[in-house]
Amino acid sequence: MPSWLFNEGPKWLFMFLWLGANIGLYFGFHYRFELGIKYYYLRKILGSALAVARGSAACLNFNCMLILIPVCRNLISMMRGSCRCTPRSVRRILDKNLTFHKLVAWAVVFHTALHTGAHMFNYLFFLTAGKEVMNAVPSDLNPVADGETDGIKVMFTTVAGVTGHVIIIVLFLMVTSSIEVMRRSYFEIFWYTHHLFVIFFGCLIAHGVQGLVKGQTNPGVYNANNPDENDDTLQDPLVCYAFHSGDYSDLSDYNNISVIKGNKNGDLVSYCALGNATVAAGGAQTWKWVIGPLFLYFLERIVRFYRSCQQVVVTKVVAHPSKVLEIQMKKRGFHAEAGQYVFVSAPEVRYFEWHPFTLTSSPEEDYFSVHIRLVGDWTEKLAKRCGMGVKDADFKQAYEMPVILIDGPFGTxxxxxxxxxxxxxxxxxxxxxxxxxxxxxxxxxxxxxxxxxxxxxxxxxxxxxxxxxxxxxxxxxxxxxxxxxxxxxxxxxxxxxxxxxxxxxxxxxxxxxxxxxxxxxxxxxxxxxxxxxxxxxxxxxxxxxxxxxxxxxxxxxxxxxxxxxxxxxxxxxxxxxxxxxxxxxxxxxxx
The missing domain is CATH 3.40.50.80 (Nucleotide-binding domain of ferredoxin-NADP reductase (FNR) module)
Structure with missing residues (x-):
C-alpha cells in the first residue's frame, strides 16, 4: 500500500463516491429522457437537449441538497468533537467541510450553466417547431409556440423563466463575491451577498412548479397483427408519430412495418388520434431533495440565534503591539475546547456582520479571549470603540465597552x-x-x-x-x-x-x-x-x-x-x- 494512502485514502474515497453519485444521476436521467418512451413525443420537438437539461437538473438537485450541510457548523462540531466514537479518518473529512462546500458550489455553477444552455436550445426548438412535427404530437407539449404567443414575453412571464433568471443573477453575485481576493478585500460584500441563498433556494423550489416539461402518461405498444387486442386507453407514440408525420425511421424494430404503413384508414385513425395521448408534468421535485438540509440549517440558525442573544461581559481589553487587540470575556455556560473558534459581532460597528476568530484562551482559564489583528474597517472601528488608541483608554469601565455577541464555539x-x-x-x-x-x-x-x-x-x-x-x-x-x-x-x-x-x-x-x-x-x-x-x-x-x-x-x-x-x-x-x-x-x- 502506498505510504500516502492511509492519509489520503478516506478523502479520495469520499470524493469518488460524490463524483460517482453525480455521474450516476446525470446519465441515469439522461438515459430516461433520451430513450424513455414516455418522452418520445417531446423529444421530437426538442431533440437531445431535453436529456441534457434533465440530467443536469438532477445533479443540481443533488448538489443543492449537499451544499448547506457543510455549513451547519454545530452539526459538524458535534460529529467531530462531541461524538468521541467518530474515527480519525471521519474527523479529518469533517474538517474539510468548507473545502467540500466550495467544491459543491462549483458543481452547482457547472450544472447551472449546462442546464441553462440546454434550455436555451429547448426554448429555441419550441419557438421554431415545424408544422409537420406539431401536427404529429399532442399540442399540450409545447407551452411556447401556439401561433399567437409572444415567445420573448413567455420567457419573462412563466414561473420557470422568471425564477431561472433570478437564480442565475443570484448565483453570479454569490460566486463572484466569494472569490478569495474579493472575500479578503471586501468581506462585507461577501457576507451580505452570500445571504442571497434564501432567494436562491426559494426560486429553486418554485422553478418547476408550473410543469412546462411534460411526458405522455399512457404510452403502450401497438399490436399490428391483432389490432382488436390493443388497449384503447394506451397509445404507442412511435407508431402514431409515424402515422401522422409519414416518418417511419424509428419503426425499424417493428416486424410488420408494412402493415402499419398500409393502415391509413383502418384502426390507426382512431387509435392514433392525438387527443387519445394524455400528457402531464411530473410535478416539482426539487423540494423533495432540499427540504431535509433546509430544515437542518433552520435548526442551526435557531441555535446560533439563541446563543448569540446570551449576554457577554467584556472583562478586559488589552492593546498589544503590532496593532493587535485582545478582548477577554465571560459568558454564562460557555465552554470551549482548546483550538476552537467563535463568531464575533459588534452591533455598534455593523449590526448584521459576523467574523470568525480563534479562541486564544484555554479551557482551564475563567474567561475566554480572542486576539484581533487590525486589518480592516470593522476591526479598526471595534478597536476604537474599545478605547484602543484613545487617550485615557485605561480608565474605561466595563459598562462603557461595546456590546459583543458571540456565536460558538465551533470545532477545529x-x-x-x-x-x-x-x-x-x-x-x-x-x-x-x-x-x-x-x-x-x-x-x-x-x-x-x-x-x-x-x-x-x-x-x-x-x-x-x-x-x-x-x-x-x-x-x-x-x-x-x-x-x-x-x-x-x-x-x-x-x-x-x-x-x-x-x-x-x-x-x-x-x-x-x-x-x-x-x-x-x-x-x-x-x-x-x-x-x-x-x-x-x-x-x-x-x-x-x-x-x-x-x-x-x-x-x-x-x-x-x-x-x-x-x-x-x-x-x-x-x-x-x-x-x-x-x-x-x-x-x-x-x-
Whole structure:
C-alpha cells in the first residue's frame, strides 16, 4: 500500500463516491429522457437537449441538497468533537467541510450553466417547431409556440423563466463575491451577498412548479397483427408519430412495418388520434431533495440565534503591539475546547456582520479571549470603540465597552492534538493564533497530577514574517518557557522560531556578535531564532528518526502555499506500515 494512502485514502474515497453519485444521476436521467418512451413525443420537438437539461437538473438537485450541510457548523462540531466514537479518518473529512462546500458550489455553477444552455436550445426548438412535427404530437407539449404567443414575453412571464433568471443573477453575485481576493478585500460584500441563498433556494423550489416539461402518461405498444387486442386507453407514440408525420425511421424494430404503413384508414385513425395521448408534468421535485438540509440549517440558525442573544461581559481589553487587540470575556455556560473558534459581532460597528476568530484562551482559564489583528474597517472601528488608541483608554469601565455577541464555539482540527502521542504545531503569520489556546491548555494539563495525557511530546514551529509581528505570542512563549524551566519540564515542549524577513545589515551584525550569548537578542527566549525558511525535508526526516512507529499529528494554520508543502511532506515521510517509521497525519485549520 502506498505510504500516502492511509492519509489520503478516506478523502479520495469520499470524493469518488460524490463524483460517482453525480455521474450516476446525470446519465441515469439522461438515459430516461433520451430513450424513455414516455418522452418520445417531446423529444421530437426538442431533440437531445431535453436529456441534457434533465440530467443536469438532477445533479443540481443533488448538489443543492449537499451544499448547506457543510455549513451547519454545530452539526459538524458535534460529529467531530462531541461524538468521541467518530474515527480519525471521519474527523479529518469533517474538517474539510468548507473545502467540500466550495467544491459543491462549483458543481452547482457547472450544472447551472449546462442546464441553462440546454434550455436555451429547448426554448429555441419550441419557438421554431415545424408544422409537420406539431401536427404529429399532442399540442399540450409545447407551452411556447401556439401561433399567437409572444415567445420573448413567455420567457419573462412563466414561473420557470422568471425564477431561472433570478437564480442565475443570484448565483453570479454569490460566486463572484466569494472569490478569495474579493472575500479578503471586501468581506462585507461577501457576507451580505452570500445571504442571497434564501432567494436562491426559494426560486429553486418554485422553478418547476408550473410543469412546462411534460411526458405522455399512457404510452403502450401497438399490436399490428391483432389490432382488436390493443388497449384503447394506451397509445404507442412511435407508431402514431409515424402515422401522422409519414416518418417511419424509428419503426425499424417493428416486424410488420408494412402493415402499419398500409393502415391509413383502418384502426390507426382512431387509435392514433392525438387527443387519445394524455400528457402531464411530473410535478416539482426539487423540494423533495432540499427540504431535509433546509430544515437542518433552520435548526442551526435557531441555535446560533439563541446563543448569540446570551449576554457577554467584556472583562478586559488589552492593546498589544503590532496593532493587535485582545478582548477577554465571560459568558454564562460557555465552554470551549482548546483550538476552537467563535463568531464575533459588534452591533455598534455593523449590526448584521459576523467574523470568525480563534479562541486564544484555554479551557482551564475563567474567561475566554480572542486576539484581533487590525486589518480592516470593522476591526479598526471595534478597536476604537474599545478605547484602543484613545487617550485615557485605561480608565474605561466595563459598562462603557461595546456590546459583543458571540456565536460558538465551533470545532477545529487543533482539538485532535491531544489524541496523538506526538503533536506538531506549525503556525505561519496570523496562523499562529490557534496554538495560543492549545499551548496554554497543554501547560495547565501537564501541571494537573490528576490528568493523564496521551500526548507526551509537542513540537512547535513558528514562522514569523518580521521582528515586529505578534509580540503578544512571543510573551506567551516566554511565560511558558519560564514555567518549564522552574519545574524542569523543558522536554515536553520543543519550539523553533523562524524569522523570514525584517532584519537589516546592522541587526545582522549585532546577531552575529552576540551569537555565543545565552538567549535570543530578538525574542528574549532561550531558544535561538532561525533566520530564513525551514528546511522541511530535514525536519520531517529527523522527526521520523526520533519517533519510529509513532502516529504523529501535524497541525497547520497559515498560507495555502505552505500548506501544500507540508501536506506533501506528511505523505512523503510517512511509513504506511507504522512499524519501522512514523506516520504523519496532516490537519489544516479551515474556517
Amino acid at each position: 482540527p487543533s482539538e485532535d492534538i491531544f489524541r496523538h502521542e506526538v503533536g506538531i504545531g506549525i503556525g505561519a503569520g496570523i496562523g499562529v493564533t490557534p496554538f495560543a489556546s492549545v499551548l496554554k491548555s497543554l501547560w495547565y494539563q501537564s501541571l494537573d497530577p490528576h490528568t493523564t495525557m496521551k500526548l507526551k511530546k509537542v513540537y512547535f514551529f513558528w514562522i514569523c514574517p518580521d521582528t515586529g509581528a505578534f509580540e503578544w505570542f512571543q510573551s506567551l512563549l516566554q511565560h511558558l518557557e519560564e514555567q518549564m524551566l522552574e519545574r524542569g519540564t523543558t522536554d515536553f515542549l520543543e519550539y523553533h522560531i523562524y524569522l523570514t524577513r525584517g532584519w537589516d545589515p546592522k541587526m545582522a551584525r549585532e546577531i552575529y556578535m552576540k551569537e555565543d550569548e545565552e538567549g535570543d537578542i530578538i525574542t528574549g527566549l532561550q531558544q535561538k531564532t532561525n533566520y530564513g525558511r525551514p528546511h522541511w525535508d530535514n525536519i520531517f526526516a529527523e522527526l521520523g528518526r526520533r519517533h519510529p512507529g509513532v502516529d504523529m499529528g501535524v497541525f497547520f494554520c497559515g498560507p495555502k502555499v505552505l500548506s501544500g508543502v507540508l501536506h506533501k511532506m506528511c505523505n512523503e515521510y510517512s511509513d504506511a506500515t507504522g512499524t519501522d517509521g512514523a506516520r504523519f497525519f496532516y490537519n489544516k485549520e479551515n474556517f
